[in-house]
Amino acid sequence: xxxxxxxxxxxxxxxxxxxxxxxxxxxxxxxxxxxxxxxxxxxxxxxxxxxxxxxxxxxxxxxxxxxxxxxxxxxxxxxxxxxxxxxxxxxxxxxxxxxxxxxxxxxxxxxxxxxxxxxxxxxxxxxxxxxxxxxxxxxxxxxxxxxxxxxxxxxxxxxxxxxxxxxxxxxxxxxxxxxxxxxxxxxxxxxxxxxxxxxxxxxxxxxxxxxxxxxxxxxxxxxxxxxxxxxxxxxxxxxxxxxxxxxxxxxxxxxxxxxxxxxxxxxxxxxxxxxxxxxxxxxxxxxxxxxxxxxxxxxxxxxxxxxxxxxxxxxxxxxxxxxxxxxxxxxxxxxxxxxxxxxxxxxxxxxxxxxxxxxxxxxxxxxxxxxxxxxxxxxxxxxxxxxxxxxxxxxxxxxxxxxxxxxxxxxx
Ligand SMILES: [Zn+2]
Numbered sequence: 001x002x003x004x005x006x007x008x009x010x011x012x013x014x015x016x017x018x019x020x021x022x023x024x025x026x027x028x029x030x031x032x033x034x035x036x037x038x039x040x041x042x043x044x045x046x047x048x049x050x051x052x053x054x055x056x057x058x059x060x061x062x063x064x065x066x067x068x069x070x071x072x073x074x075x076x077x078x079x080x081x082x083x084x085x086x087x088x089x090x091x092x093x094x095x096x097x098x099x100x101x102x103x104x105x106x107x108x109x110x111x112x113x114x115x116x117x118x119x120x121x122x123x124x125x126x127x128x129x130x131x132x133x134x135x136x137x138x139x140x141x142x143x144x145x146x147x148x149x150x151x152x153x154x155x156x157x158x159x160x161x162x163x164x165x166x167x168x169x170x171x172x173x174x175x176x177x178x179x180x181x182x183x184x185x186x187x188x189x190x191x192x193x194x195x196x197x198x199x200x201x202x203x204x205x206x207x208x209x210x211x212x213x214x215x216x217x218x219x220x221x222x223x224x225x226x227x228x229x230x231x232x233x234x235x236x237x238x239x240x241x242x243x244x245x246x247x248x249x250x251x252x253x254x255x256x257x258x259x260x261x262x263x264x265x266x267x268x269x270x271x272x273x274x275x276x277x278x279x280x281x282x283x284x285x286x287x288x289x290x291x292x293x294x295x296x297x298x299x300x301x302x303x304x305x306x307x308x309x310x311x312x313x314x315x316x317x318x319x320x321x322x323x324x325x326x327x328x329x330x331x332x333x334x335x336x337x338x339x340x341x342x343x344x345x346x347x348x349x350x351x352x353x354x355x356x357x358x359x360x361x362x363x364x365x366x367x368x369x370x371x372x373x374x375x376x377x378x379x380x381x382x383x384x385x386x387x388x389x390x391x392x393x394x395x396x397x398x399x400x401x402x403x404x405x406x407x408x409x410x411x412x
Pocket of ligand 1: 019020021022023024055056057058059060
């Protein structure tokens with residue numbers, strides 16, 4: 001039983017589909033979570049069951065059924081890209097990681113170009129990487145443009161000094177203008193119809209142009225409490241990604257496997273070899289590497305649930321309250337999976353956009369307000385930012401033994 005008042009949940013329409021890479025109808029179920037929900041910047045909760053399948057013919061991991069694209073676009077419009085729990089330093093460190101991965105593949109194009117370059121970043125998020133690129137190659141770039149559908153980010157980026165910004169999705173972009181270099185950093189995996197998007201990319205790329213695409217390296221997917229594939233409708237392996245771009249008239253120039261699978265592609269030319277899909281290699285990666293991640297994930301989840309249930313019981317016995325640090329999807333998933341028996345007295349989050357508002361039925365405070373709150377313990381609800389959150393609290397004078405670090409505790 002809970003006394004919190006929740007907004008109405010928005011339920012996505014789910015659509016059945018063929019494999020977005022090879023159009024095959026045949027697939028096997030890989031992972032399902034029918035209770036999965038998203039929470040957006042405004043606190044709206046969307047029920048969007050997760051059903052990942054593996055294509056029999058190309059080993060592509062994709063969502064099927066998939067939430068309706070039109071409805072999902074609404075979610076992107078209200079999205080804020082910076083993880084709510086992130087500090088400025090952590091954000092800068094992340095931006096540097098993205099930029100370093102980018103220059104590793106793209107530096108040659110920019111350094112060696114004799115002509116001024118026009119650049120487009122699709123889904124530029126907070127604009128940090130595009131700004132870095134503009135600064136780094138200012139003598140090479142003639143024009144730079146970023147697009148992103150998020151309204152909160154649009155307000156922040158309009159009129160910035162580094163690049164032209166348009167608050168739109170890729171399918172709303174004017175296709176008559178061409179670009180020499182196009183960037184999709186952690187964007188391509190969000191496309192429901194990658195073949196259509198590749199066609200669109202071909203239309204706006206100059207003949208000698210190149211495209212940088214960074215997608216999650218699914219062989220290194222994070223384990224923990226949230227969805228391993230982070231809700232992405234498409235989860236590529238190098239094998240089926242390379243085959244897809246070849247089929248769409250592109251040639252893979254080079255790639256790198258790190259935190260992300262980063263790729264540099266250009267339009268196909270006569271003489272380029274065509275790509276054969278190495279289905280045996282792709283299937284063995286899915287079975288062995290991704291299978292192992294799933295087992296590890298289930299193990300971590302089980303341990304975390306036990307740990308939290310024990311803490312909740314202890315607080316309840318002592319008549320004390322719990323605060324949760326983190327007002328995003330990780331907390332949404334914890335609330336979905338665990339009965340907190342009314343011990344939660346509020347949430348804290350670094351994102352000032354949330355302060356004073358209710359999310360998931362709880363009021364959100366800033367970390368600085370912690371000293372004015374009555375609580376027994378505080379639970380860090382994030383996998384990536386657990387350390388960062390702990391540091392924040394310790395700097396605010398919260399004693400170590402009042403902080404519950406779930407991932408550290410389960411030895412993750
Ligand atoms: Zn397929």
